[in-house]
Amino acid sequence: MPISTLPATSSRFKTILWVSLGLTVLFVFITSELLLITDYPMYHAYRLQVIADRHLLIPHTLAGIFALLIGPINFSSRIRQRHLQLHRILGRIYVISVFVGSFTGIALAWGRPGLPGTSMQAAAWIVCTTAAFLSARNRQIVQHRQWMARSYAVTFTFVSSRVLNLVPAYWSHLGDVLSAVGVIAFTLASLLIVDLGLNWHELTTRRD
Numbered sequence: 001m002p003i004s005t006l007p008a009t010s011s012r013f014k015t016i017l018w019v020s021l022g023l024t025v026l027f028v029f030i031t032s033e034l035l036l037i038t039d040y041p042m043y044h045a046y047r048l049q050v051i052a053d054r055h056l057l058i059p060h061t062l063a064g065i066f067a068l069l070i071g072p073i074n075f076s077s078r079i080r081q082r083h084l085q086l087h088r089i090l091g092r093i094y095v096i097s098v099f100v101g102s103f104t105g106i107a108l109a110w111g112r113p114g115l116p117g118t119s120m121q122a123a124a125w126i127v128c129t130t131a132a133f134l135s136a137r138n139r140q141i142v143q144h145r146q147w148m149a150r151s152y153a154v155t156f157t158f159v160s161s162r163v164l165n166l167v168p169a170y171w172s173h174l175g176d177v178l179s180a181v182g183v184i185a186f187t188l189a190s191l192l193i194v195d196l197g198l199n200w201h202e203l204t205t206r207r208d
């Protein structure tokens with residue numbers, strides 16, 4: 001549907017959604033990443049681990065940032081309609097970023113208690129992104145958009161799982177097992193929320 005004929009409520013919903021996601025990214029950037037860089041005492045031990053892991057973390061973070069930023073650009077109907085080639089190039093960079101982010105993520109968790117949770121998150125990221133890529137190649141555009149929404153939901157778990165980082169009970173007392181379960185729970189919840197959103201019309205409207 002051309003952007004000009006999109007129902008006003010759908011377009012308003014999209015704007016509110018992207019503004020909320022953007023504000024959440026900003027909040028997490030300040031309360032997690034900026035405080036990590038400036039050696040906030042609660043994050044000190046983790047900071048030492050991040051420094052030791054820097055060789056894997058640099059490609060991992062770059063790939064993650066690409067995936068996080070390309071999402072909103074490629075979901076824009078306006079950009080897709082006017083610059084299809086740009087959409088395709090960014091889409092390929094997104095797919096490569098997800099694979100790089102997933103494998104470096106698994107390598108970072110290797111030998112640590114977080115491995116099962118991270119592997120499950122990486123598997124969901126790869127499966128949704130590969131399905132989105134294949135459906136695009138087959139010109140199955142409805143399915144392509146749905147799988148991209150699922151894939152981006154997994155990308156966004158990096159942000160959502162850090163919103164509560166400043167709460168001491170969340171940051172330091174969860175323990176290894178609960179943290180791994182937490183990663184899986186965030187991934188599952190994100191996918192379910194997206195699927196509820198994708199089926200919202202069918203769930204709330206009775207067929208004649």
Ligand code: HEM
Pocket residue numbers: 032033036050057060061063064065067068101102104105106108109114118119121122125154155156158159
């Ligand atoms: C938007 C996408 C992502 C970005 C920008 C990103 C970036 C980062 C950054 C900056 C760190 C170190 C600082 C911190 O923990 O805050 C990190 C750590 C890590 N990330 Fe990612 N990441 C993303 C998605 C993922 C995904 C989907 C996975 C799972 C496959 C993952 C696995 C890990 C692991 C295992 C660590 C080490 C943390 C730990 O040991 O607790 N990341 N990531």
